[in-house]
Amino acid sequence: MTVTSVMEPKMPKCWRQETKPHKFCPGCGHGDVLKALGTAIDELGIQDRVVFGCDIGCSLLSWDFFNFDSIQTHHGRTTPVITGVKRARPELICIAYMGDGGGYAIGSQHLVNAASRNERIFVLLANNAQYGMTGGQMAPTTLPGMKTETSPYGRDVEWTGNPTLGPEMVAAITPDSAYVARGTMSNLRQLTQMMKKALQNQIDGNGFSFVEALASCPTNWRTNAAKTWEFVEKEMPQYFKVGELKVPAKKEG
């Protein structure tokens, strides 16, 4: 009798096995967020039609993550690149993947205007409350009092303002045909369902789709496994409420 001693990790079909293990740090949230995305794409059977754009920041490490055509863009510019693809080739399913710095700081004008124009693209944003790739600086999403490299005594909201509430903002400026939600890596089943709805909204040609995913960054948070999980599961959702903010009404008939 032979015993298989090594378990094959269960990966979404659309993941590119040749580039695994992935390039993210141990304990990073990106892998889980991209697992939910991969699962959603598998379940919808749209792998052949996907064009994936990744931002600069840790999200850039996803440039060869999937078995679909992918563009590594510039910091903050994934939304316009993917908008350009979608406007020229509406039959493609276009996904822009970015972090909170790319989406809410340097690329915020693109997010706001793509949402306002109701671009038929899916923007997926991983929120880990700081800039990971550059070494843990304060981001628009850094929590009040949270210590980062550029807020070493804790974020002072009097001086730097309050954390950006991205989905709330997008929900406020999009029409009813948009899909807007905030999920978390601590509930992958829910996050996957959100992504499926977001993608389905694009497939149906309804409008803009936006999902923010709460994600971990133990490297820059300087947390162990237990503290990392506690921050993602307990602390972040106190400020960033998890749930759907906008769900397009089902078409009649």
Add this chain to the structure above:
Amino acid sequence: MADKPIQGEKRMFVTGNEAVAYAALAANVDIMYGYPITPQNEIMHYFTRLAPKFDKPFLQTEDEISAGFTTVGGVMSGKRSFTATAGPGNTLMQESMSMAEMMRIPTVVVIMQRGGPSTATVIYSQQEVTMTCYGANGEGIRVVYSTCNHQELYDYTIKSFNTAWKYRIPTFVLGDGYQAKMRESLTMYDPEARGIKMVDTYPLVGLPGSPGVDRDPAHLRNTYNTEEELYEVVSNLVKDYEAVAPEIVESESFDCDDAEVVVLAHGVVSRAAVEAVRELRKAGIKAGHFRPITLRPFPDKELKAVANQAKKLLVVESAQGQFAKLVHHSLYGDSTPMEYIFKPGLGITSDEIINKVKAML
């Protein structure tokens, strides 16, 4: 749906901006992205009036950063795409154009130069030479056509799509506010009727087939991990560029063979230079004119040949030496005496050139 924007040939009396919009449609462009800025606005105005008749979309973006990057996206999807801008808009587009350089994305951008630095004037200058040729953090892997009249705006807008897609090099048509806004006659034509075949476009992403099943996915990146890795990438970009540069480079010379003074100018200023040389020749003065049409790649060999024969050179431009820097670089080691007329943001007349040449003799 209308058939073609221009059937056969047609004599027209239009603004330069209108000529560009017609040329893009005659070149069978698929989509335009843009953001308003003077003096290029009417390119968008005419495009948005004409394009729906040919089922060609236009997207007005939130800024020129987005106009540049959406153009990049449109091109990567395999569609013949372009944008147009000027001055501070050109500044904002440099970021996307550096991505186009790095990833060999055949973008086409029409620039109508306005005064600078800063907001400056909306009218005219030749102050976007350095930026258009060498902007952003790169090595200037670009093609830049500097046009001098409406016929050339039409011809080179069409040609820029073919240059971009044939060589996969981002390509610019460098006009200016005078060319953009004034009216003059030109012959518009259907490129096909003149035997000009539009180079086929093709997708870089959104390719046919099943990625990971019957083909590899297109994984296109611009970030590299080590100095050596980047060095190899950039060296190859430069090598490829230098290999095709002789095929791309274009220039014109006029009465240079026996000239004592050769006037060097580009773009609309070369029209004053041509006029000045004609007048000087009538007065028995041996003057000539040399004009690069491509500022990138620069016609080094052709200019050197002209400089070798000339007794003196006069560089004339509506900027404080941006064109002269290209000339200096090109003529390094040549000792022909050189004088200058620099008028940043100001037009230059033939009389000014005539007087200067006479003073140089």
